[in-house]
Amino acid sequence: MENNFLWGGALSANQVEGAYLEDGKGLDISDLLTAGTATTKREITTSINKKEYYPNHKAIDFYHSYKSDIKLMAKMGFKCLRVSINWSRIFPHGDENEPNEQGLKFYHNLFETMKQYNIKPIITLSHFEMPYYLVEKFGGWRNRKCIAYFVKFAKVCLDNFMQYTNYWLTFNEINNQYLVENPLFPYTNSGLIFNANDDKREIMFQAVHNEFVAGSQVVKYAHSLNANLKVGCMVAASPYYPNTPNPKDILKAQKLNQYQMFFSDVQVRGKYPNFILKEWQEKGYHIEITDKDLDDLNHGCVDYIGFSYYLSSTVSADPNRKIIGSGNAASEDTVVNPYLQKNKWGWTVDPIGLRIWLNQVYDRYQLPLFLVENGLGAEDKLTSDYKIHDPYRINYLKDHIIEMKKAIELDGVPVIGYLVWGCIDCISFTTGQMSKRYGLIYVDLDDRGKGTLKRYKKDSFDWFKTVIKTNGKKL
Structure with a gap:
């Protein structure tokens, strides 16, 4: 392992900050997501319904507690922390001419605090936080106008915060929305709410194209600022x-x-693969693509590939297959893999799959890879003496780090760093629960937003501290 390997954690603004309308912030798309459970889906509402509970409104109140939270992460020895800049905190509606100075001030203060502890920010520009106004007025990313609005936002972020970090990410888990039949994914990725007669795939492809173009323009602008x-x-x-x-x-x-x-093909190679162009042709899709778009894609290719890894899926073409239909990647083709265990939420536990994926993707692109999310969602118990014993999380993280190290040390795959997702307990993206906990730090808050919000170290806190201190040698 290289001495400059980046160990740390990862969070998103919408899952931790709270303060959902404070200091000039506008509604973002996650503010309209209700709470769900392991078996009931989160609902998308078109306005705030006072009878519903919206967990992201309060989240874990990181907006007010970030200084003490960052201090805790520094005690673990974090070299970096991935965070997102909430678009609606900088441009409340998304189409303003000038940014919200209070929003900029918050992130300036956050990054200054991280700098104080020598923690490098890894900044995500879009992590399910599109201003909801752009959904209402333009239909989200299906409308090309969102390209200019997003690029303006990204330029403001780069201009104001590039002195804090050299690592940036454009769109979080942009490929989630391929599963268009799950409304949560196209909505959170691209602000898409479909009508009954919509061709969901055609609209998704148009939205994704617009995001590709926006991302390429951001890459070009960043490189023009500093190589x-x-x-x-x-x-x-x-x-x-x-x-x-x-x-x-x-x-x-x-x-x-x-x-x-x-x-990733389009963002890495700067052009569309033939199989996608063939699908568009065969299905009669009309994706609006200009010559300038193609030039932007060609000249705005990404520098590295960030990715999350939680699970693998096993699929069958047998028409009599027994479908399980669970987990983030589940589709109508997904079946049980008898060689893998699953958690309560139906997610397979497959550390070797991480090594497989690292090798496949590096073989495909020959670009550095950055594991910016990995973790285990589980129900943790706070004991009477305020301890959290989570050997199941330690084992999960350890097994994945072992396979990542094999990919690096045996297979020669260049990996920039490893970030534990939800390093402090936060609102679950897929279910809206607090009880689906990923953190190395426990937050006293339940699924209905009740609790003291006090923070407690889990056993995994001290374990990961040792991992970082020994650069992954002691697991």
Whole structure:
């Protein structure tokens, strides 16, 4: 492991900050998501319904507690912390001419605090925080006008905060929205709310194209400011395995892996792969693409690939397959993998899949990779003496770090760093729960927003501190 390997944690503004209308902030798309459970989906409301509970409104109140939270992370020895800048905190509606100075001040103070503890920010520009006004007025990213609005926001962020870090990410888990039948994904990725007669895939492809163009313009602008600035894409990594050696299963898995990689293909290579262009042609999709768009894509390729890794999926082409339909990557083709365990939320636990994915993606692109999210959601118990014993989390993280190290040290894959997702307990993206906890730091808050908000170190806190101190040698 290189001495400059970046160990740390990862958060998003909408899942931790709270203060959802404070200091001039506008409504963002996550503010309209209700709470769900392990078995009930989060609902998207078109306005705030006082009868509903919206967990992101309060979250864990990081907006007011960031100084003490960052201090705790510094005690773990974090070298970096991934955070997002909430678009609606800087441009409340998204289309203003001037940014909200109070929003800029908050992030300036946050990054100054991190600098005090020598923690490098890894900044995500879009992490499910699009101003809801742009959804109401323009239909989200299906409208090209959002390109200019986002690029303006990104330029303001780069101009104000590039002195704090050289690592930036454009769109978080941009490939989630490929699963268009789950309303949560196209909504949070691109602000898309479909009507009954909409062709969801065509609209998704148009929105994604607009995001690709915006991202490429941000890359070009960052490079014009400073050649040392590194802008990456960010995808959810979930390798698909064939259920059997049947060539039909192998082809099914290959196609699903292709579609997952499409989102990084364009951002890394600067052009569309043939299989996507063929689909558009065969289905009669009319995606608005200008010559300038193609030039932007070609000259605005990313510098590295950021990714999250939690699970793998196994798929079958057998028409009589028994579908499980659970987990983030679940589709109508997903079946049980008898070799892998699952958690309460139906997510497979597959550390070797991380090594497989790292090798596949580096072979495909030959770009540095950055594991900017990995972690285990679990129900933790706070004991009477305020301890949290979480050996299950330690084992999960340890097993994944071991496989990552094999990819680096045995396979020669260049990996920039490893970040624990939700390093402090936060609102779950998929369920809106607090009880689905990822953190190394426990937050006293329940699924209905009740609790003291006090922070407590889990056993995994001291374990990860040792991992960082020994640069991954002692696990």
